[in-house]
Amino acid sequence: MENGQHQQSFIQKYIFSTDHKVIGMQYAINGLLMAIAGGFLAYVFRYNLAFPGKDIPLFGQLSPMQYNTFITNHGMIMVFWVGMPLLLSSLGNFLIPTMVGTDDMAFPTLNMLSFWIFFVSSIVLLLAFFVPGGAYGGGWTMYPPLSANAYMNPNPDFFQALFSGASLMLLAVALEFVAMLMGGINFVVTTINKRAKGMTAFRIPLIVWFIDIASVIFMFAVGPLVAGAFMLLLDITVGTGFFDAARGGDPILWQHLFWFFGHPEVYVLLLPSLGVLGEILPVFSRKPLFAYKSIIYMALFSAVLSVVVWAHHQFVSGIDPRMATFFSIGTIIISIPFAGIFLAFMATLWGGSIKFTTPMLFALGFIGLFLVGGLTGLFLGSNAFDIYAHDSYFVVAHFHYTLFPDIFFGFFAAFYYWFPKFVGKDLDKTLGKIHFWLTTIFFNLTFFLLFFNGLAGEHRRINNYSFFGNVNKEPYTTFEKICTVGAILLILSQFVFVINLIKTLRSGKKAAKNPWNATTLEWVTDSPPKHGNFDTFPVVYRGPYEYSVPGCNEDYLPQNQEN
Amino acid sequence: MSNSSTTVDIRQTPQGRLGMWILIAGELIIFGGLIACYLLNRIRYPEWGMEAVHTSTFFGALNTAVLLLSSFTIVLAHTAANNMKPRKAQMYMMLTIIGGLLFLVNKSIEYSREISEGLTFSSPKLVASGKEVGSLFWSFYYIMTGLHALHVVVGMTVIFIIMLQIRKGNNLHRVELAGMYWHMVDLIWIFLFPLLYIAK
Numbered sequence: 001m002e003n004g005q006h007q008q009s010f011i012q013k014y015i016f017s018t019d020h021k022v023i024g025m026q027y028a029i030n031g032l033l034m035a036i037a038g039g040f041l042a043y044v045f046r047y048n049l050a051f052p053g054k055d056i057p058l059f060g061q062l063s064p065m066q067y068n069t070f071i072t073n074h075g076m077i078m079v080f081w082v083g084m085p086l087l088l089s090s091l092g093n094f095l096i097p098t099m100v101g102t103d104d105m106a107f108p109t110l111n112m113l114s115f116w117i118f119f120v121s122s123i124v125l126l127l128a129f130f131v132p133g134g135a136y137g138g139g140w141t142m143y144p145p146l147s148a149n150a151y152m153n154p155n156p157d158f159f160q161a162l163f164s165g166a167s168l169m170l171l172a173v174a175l176e177f178v179a180m181l182m183g184g185i186n187f188v189v190t191t192i193n194k195r196a197k198g199m200t201a202f203r204i205p206l207i208v209w210f211i212d213i214a215s216v217i218f219m220f221a222v223g224p225l226v227a228g229a230f231m232l233l234l235d236i237t238v239g240t241g242f243f244d245a246a247r248g249g250d251p252i253l254w255q256h257l258f259w260f261f262g263h264p265e266v267y268v269l270l271l272p273s274l275g276v277l278g279e280i281l282p283v284f285s286r287k288p289l290f291a292y293k294s295i296i297y298m299a300l301f302s303a304v305l306s307v308v309v310w311a312h313h314q315f316v317s318g319i320d321p322r323m324a325t326f327f328s329i330g331t332i333i334i335s336i337p338f339a340g341i342f343l344a345f346m347a348t349l350w351g352g353s354i355k356f357t358t359p360m361l362f363a364l365g366f367i368g369l370f371l372v373g374g375l376t377g378l379f380l381g382s383n384a385f386d387i388y389a390h391d392s393y394f395v396v397a398h399f400h401y402t403l404f405p406d407i408f409f410g411f412f413a414a415f416y417y418w419f420p421k422f423v424g425k426d427l428d429k430t431l432g433k434i435h436f437w438l439t440t441i442f443f444n445l446t447f448f449l450l451f452f453n454g455l456a457g458e459h460r461r462i463n464n465y466s467f468f469g470n471v472n473k474e475p476y477t478t479f480e481k482i483c484t485v486g487a488i489l490l491i492l493s494q495f496v497f498v499i500n501l502i503k504t505l506r507s508g509k510k511a512a513k514n515p516w517n518a519t520t521l522e523w524v525t526d527s528p529p530k531h532g533n534f535d536t537f538p539v540v541y542r543g544p545y546e547y548s549v550p551g552c553n554e555d556y557l558p559q560n561q562e563n
Numbered sequence: 564m565s566n567s568s569t570t571v572d573i574r575q576t577p578q579g580r581l582g583m584w585i586l587i588a589g590e591l592i593i594f595g596g597l598i599a600c601y602l603l604n605r606i607r608y609p610e611w612g613m614e615a616v617h618t619s620t621f622f623g624a625l626n627t628a629v630l631l632l633s634s635f636t637i638v639l640a641h642t643a644a645n646n647m648k649p650r651k652a653q654m655y656m657m658l659t660i661i662g663g664l665l666f667l668v669n670k671s672i673e674y675s676r677e678i679s680e681g682l683t684f685s686s687p688k689l690v691a692s693g694k695e696v697g698s699l700f701w702s703f704y705y706i707m708t709g710l711h712a713l714h715v716v717v718g719m720t721v722i723f724i725i726m727l728q729i730r731k732g733n734n735l736h737r738v739e740l741a742g743m744y745w746h747m748v749d750l751i752w753i754f755l756f757p758l759l760y761i762a763k
Contacts, residue, residue, distance in 0.1 A: 241699055
């Protein structure tokens with residue numbers, strides 16, 4: 001390719017850029033915009049649940065069909081179009097090349113293609129709202145036979161079936177998978193091949209390890225679902241019968257294909273966030289990460305286990321009880337490596353000189369809130385309890401207590417931590433802390449009471465509880481209202497974040513090279529790093545967490561510092 | 564692009580080869596999922612053997628031979644590229660593409676025969692005779708061979724593009740990458756052939 005300097009046009013530099021930092025930014029912006037869409041859907045159906053039948057401000061009346069559509073798309077958007085781009089793609093793109101000390105990804109063009117396919121997939125998903133019959137509303141898991149027969153017209157021709165909400169959602173998901181696979185190839189190859197001199201396997205920062213492990217889990221788990229999505233698409237459009245019991249197919253097969261991917265996906269989302277914690281906790285407690293190697297081994301162990309626990313989502317779908325026991329045990333075993341990782345994080349904090357900066361607050365908030373989600377997961381992992389709690393608000397509260405801290409606290413921690421490096425300006429500290437406290441308080445207000453509603457038997461896919469006597473009474477109706485108020489306040493408190501962002505971009509102070517006194521390689525270069533990242537490629541002499549080393553002048557030793 | 568983008572590689576495996584291996588692993592898992600679904604159904608319904616009788620072992624075997632031959636020519640192209648002979652490599656790549664074309668022609672003859680016999684996704688003939696379960700065999704047959712044929716088309720396109728790229732003797736290492744992909748396409752067929760054509 002071209003060597004030497006040349007002027008890049010605006011389009012080359014910011015739109016169809018092959019620079020990993022621009023692509024990381026594009027993923028982050030796309031993810032945050034989709035989060036607005038997902039949040040708005042949540043606001044509309046939460047309002048409807050608290051005040052059924054009332055006009056919803058900024059929306060109007062919500063029909064039961066629309067309610068289904070909205071919860072389905074809220075789940076889809078938040079997992080695949082917010083969690084994946086923010087945690088895996090955005091962080092991976094920003095951090096992997098800078099942290100392993102290289103100029104760009106292994107395949108920059110593939111990387112650009114990955115983002116644009118992702119962008120198209122977001123458009124396809126949102127377009128589904130505007131086709132006849134609207135977007136798909138049968139739950140984000142798309143179980144057949146509902147999804148295989150989700151037409152408005154009883155006898156659709158090929159094109160009507162292809163442009164139905166269900167097919168468009170499948171297409172969008174398939175495109176998104178392609179984009180993420182391309183990104184994953186880049187992450188793994190860049191880490192294996194393009195590390196700086198001296199960056200041995202156990203000198204790689206934890207987050208790079210974790211994003212790579214997540215990419216590999218994703219690649220191994222998603223294949224069968226790609227095949228499954230193709231089969232379901234043919235069931236919808238040309239009338240094959242893979243998942244149609246009347247034609248010899250098996251709807252349970254879809255559930256297996258879906259959850260064989262869907263459960264590892266939980267760890268694909270969790271690992272990058274844990275990696276963020278692994279970077280932030282040592283920096284703000286000025287201590288080395290406790291048991292760095294063991295954390296990596298535990299993550300690898302959980303990666304292996306993650307592909308043999310999927311059927312715990314299917315305890316009520318008619319699965320052999322002997323299999324159910326197997327999957328119960330597997331599910332409970334997989335909490336051991338994660339408990340180990342969290343204990344290692346606690347041990348990192350132990351006796352450190354802790355600084356409560358904004359990223360540290362989000363990291364600590366993650367630990368506290370995720371604990372609630374993780375522990376309720378142990379209940380649900382047990383077959384006997386799951387049959388009682390299945391599809392109730394207990395499950396909804398459980399997975400919001402895992403995924404919300406994971407996606408948003410993890411991302412915000414990373415955002416506040418690396419923003420000075422990659423944008424080159426210091427965020428406002430006070431607004432950051434206000435943002436943290438409001439988010440934490442209103443998050444708990446939104447989801448904590450739902451555990452009780454779930455235990456009382458509130459089913460998760462009903463738009464109006466007036467007809468269900470067992471839950472349409474005090475205190476559960478009040479709980480619903482409190483939850484809705486909490487959700488609205490939670491969404492409103494994100495404006496603090498937006499204000500902080502706008503204020504910083506307009507009049508923020510220029511950030512220093514290494515504002516947090518951290519050791520990893522991205523802090524060696526300028527803020528923001530220029531195209532190509534480093535003036536001379538750094539050489540690595542030590543591991544990533546050398547804080548408070550006895551006998552040193554400073555309390556940290558950068559990875560590239562020769563004694 | 565910065566000057567040193569190609570000088571930082573310090574590991575042994577060339578970048579492109581490593582990326583291709585990961586891509587192939589991903590593809591094999593997609594086909595693996597499909598084959599696993601088929602096998603589970605096949606074991607559950609031994610009567611699918613009655614459907615499999617209608618697939619043409621002759622055409623299947625012919626296509627296997629064609630693909631194996633084209634794998635051989637792409638290896639020759641790789642050797643030629645290693646010896647810095649772009650002309651020769653291009654000729655063998657052309658032969659490989661012709662092999663792919665032959666495969667597709669055979670496949671379409673096969674498909675048209677089966678469709679004209681009424682052996683389709685929905686198979687009205689089979690539904691009428693009350694053997695609805697049989698139609699799912701054809702669903703699997705078409706999706707597995709169809710997805711594979713799609714990969715043949717992609718492989719041919721990739722080989723064609725790289726054939727143009729190496730015209731001036733540049734990028735000769737890419738012949739190997741195209742070859743790896745083509746071998747994968749071949750290998751998947753080696754699995755599909757016994758599953759769909761031989762096991763009756």
